[in-house]
Amino acid sequence: MSDRLARNSIDGGRIIYAVDQKQIVSLRFPTFWFEPTPQGLFMLQVAFGQSKYYSDNLTQNVKRGMRQKIRRGEWLTKAPFGYVNNRTTRNIEPHPTHSKVIVRAFKEYAKGTYSYEALADFLALHGVTTGKGTPLGKASIKRMLTNRAYLGFVKYKDEWFDGSFAPILSPKLFEAVQKVLSARERPRTRKASHDFPFVGTFRCGECQSMITAQWATGKSGGRYRYYRCTKKKGTCSQRYVREEALADQIKEQLQSISLCDEWTAYMLDKVENMNREENHSSQSVAENLAKDIKASEARLEKLVSAFIDDDIPKDIYLKKKDEIMRATLALKQEKKDFRQQGKNWVEPLREWILDTKQANFLSSSADFHEISSFVKKVGTNPLVRDKSAHFTVPAPFQFVAGRRALSSFPAPSARAGSVLTAEEVSICDPDGI
Numbered sequence: 001m002s003d004r005l006a007r008n009s010i011d012g013g014r015i016i017y018a019v020d021q022k023q024i025v026s027l028r029f030p031t032f033w034f035e036p037t038p039q040g041l042f043m044l045q046v047a048f049g050q051s052k053y054y055s056d057n058l059t060q061n062v063k064r065g066m067r068q069k070i071r072r073g074e075w076l077t078k079a080p081f082g083y084v085n086n087r088t089t090r091n092i093e094p095h096p097t098h099s100k101v102i103v104r105a106f107k108e109y110a111k112g113t114y115s116y117e118a119l120a121d122f123l124a125l126h127g128v129t130t131g132k133g134t135p136l137g138k139a140s141i142k143r144m145l146t147n148r149a150y151l152g153f154v155k156y157k158d159e160w161f162d163g164s165f166a167p168i169l170s171p172k173l174f175e176a177v178q179k180v181l182s183a184r185e186r187p188r189t190r191k192a193s194h195d196f197p198f199v200g201t202f203r204c205g206e207c208q209s210m211i212t213a214q215w216a217t218g219k220s221g222g223r224y225r226y227y228r229c230t231k232k233k234g235t236c237s238q239r240y241v242r243e244e245a246l247a248d249q250i251k252e253q254l255q256s257i258s259l260c261d262e263w264t265a266y267m268l269d270k271v272e273n274m275n276r277e278e279n280h281s282s283q284s285v286a287e288n289l290a291k292d293i294k295a296s297e298a299r300l301e302k303l304v305s306a307f308i309d310d311d312i313p314k315d316i317y318l319k320k321k322d323e324i325m326r327a328t329l330a331l332k333q334e335k336k337d338f339r340q341q342g343k344n345w346v347e348p349l350r351e352w353i354l355d356t357k358q359a360n361f362l363s364s365s366a367d368f369h370e371i372s373s374f375v376k377k378v379g380t381n382p383l384v385r386d387k388s389a390h391f392t393v394p395a396p397f398q399f400v401a402g403r404r405a406l407s408s409f410p411a412p413s414a415r416a417g418s419v420l421t422a423e424e425v426s427i428c429d430p431d432g433i
């Protein structure tokens with residue numbers, strides 16, 4: 001075929017030149033033949049043009065094939081931990097339990113209280129070890145915490161591409177971990193905050209210096225942990241405060257902004273329902289918009305063909321066309337806006353409910369590190385003054401605290417296991433707020 005004869009345009013040009021000069025009088029190809037007439041020459045040019053197009057296309061197709069392999073996003077080597085190879089799909093998929101261990105490990109590490117070694121121990125506890133059964137080394141931990149495969153990406157020659165397998169982590173959690181990692185990379189003396197949970201979270205209420213901590217021996221010879229102002233900003237009259245005293249006050253505050261599990265379970269269920277309804281109605285809105293756009297486009301096609309058939313005068317055609325095009329554009333924009341506005345109110349609400357649940361759990365916890373990182377998360381301006389801890393919480397928590405103060409019934413946590421009355425439920429009802 002002519003694409004063999006003239007793989008590149010120079011060959012094709014030479015042949016046409018030879019024909020033109022009558023050096024070649026006829027050429028035969030399996031699918032067509034030509035004679036050295038003007039028409040024949042034209043045909044030949046078309047044929048060579050096509051063969052050039054074909055071979056250009058071939059190169060393109062080879063490149064595209066390579067890109068497509070990447071674009072298919074298949075993981076071609078051994079699955080990283082958390083995934084398993086699937087021989088049928090020739091891809092990887094999240095391992096039912098290992099993927100959960102990964103999520104847990106990332107969640108733990110995102111708290112910022114774990115060292116690589118501590119995380120390796122945590123993983124070993126969940127059965128993730130080296131081949132010899134010892135906890136993973138620092139390098140392996142770091143590789144795991146930065147592995148973009150968990151985001152569903154696939155690596156090809158040092159470059160990451162979208163994979164076609166399911167991600168294990170949310171981008172939010174992955175980024176939270178990267179933030180902790182980069183904070184660790186910066187050389188800093190964080191030892192103190194490691195040992196003393198509330199250091200780094202609280203400032204002095206009098207002079208705004210950071211709070212530091214130390215061990216001290218009490219009157220009876222017992223060893224205690226004390227917190228005090230660093231007094232880096234000049235004179236300050238603040239005295240020491242014991243860790244237990246500080247922790248008790250913080251826990252009391254957490255108690256005041258907490259909701260019991262029955263309430264949070266009820267609210268989470270409610271949010272789930274609202275989410276489902278929202279999803280349902282937004283889906284039908286999107287479908288209707290798509291339908292309208294299609295109808296609008298069909299109207300335009302009809303108009304164009306009517307104009308071509310001379311059924312309508314040009315001025316009416318132009319006016320109508322302008323109307324339809326603008327209407328279509330408006331619909332398309334509406335669809336785009338609708339998709340973007342999304343339902344981003346659901347996640348913050350869910351997160352807040354989980355925080356009130358967490359506050360409830362921590363109000364009776366002995367894990368001071370966990371308590372401190374929670375205060376950092378929900379509280380603003382945590383201060384220690386006159387041996388007492390203070391921090392302000394966002395409005396929704398203040399609402400909980402206010403409600404609790406008004407309620408005549410005992411704190412929910414004091415009645416764990418009891419059944420909620422309709423009245424109590426209505427207090428929690430997001431519609432009733």
Ligand SMILES: [Zn+2]
Pocket residue numbers: 204205206207208209229230231236237238
């Ligand atoms: Zn001070």
